[in-house]
Amino acid sequence: MAKRKAKSQGIVSELEQAGFLVREESGVGRNATVKTSIKLPRVLWREASVRAIDEGCDLQDVVKAALELYLKGKRQAQGGLR
DSSP, rough: HHHHHHHHHHHHHHHHHHTTTTEEEEEEEGEEEEEEOOOOOOOHHHHHHHHHHHHHOOOOHHHHHHHHHHHHHHHHHHSSSS
16 A cells, blocks of 8 residues: 555656646545646637536546546557556
């Protein structure tokens, strides 16, 4: 458990150094959530917001699903699961 916490703190530190505003919200391990701010092109934000409304979910659900698909594709392109 201590290794996971240290790794998580390292990732948060790297994100903060890259200019992301990160604040741990709740949960433990993979269920932990963070709150962050990102800048998006207005057109992309609007399309994602409309998609969320059409699907009856929150914008954060659309962003989460998009990130999961993106990262899954990257892992597969690198030839393995991480």
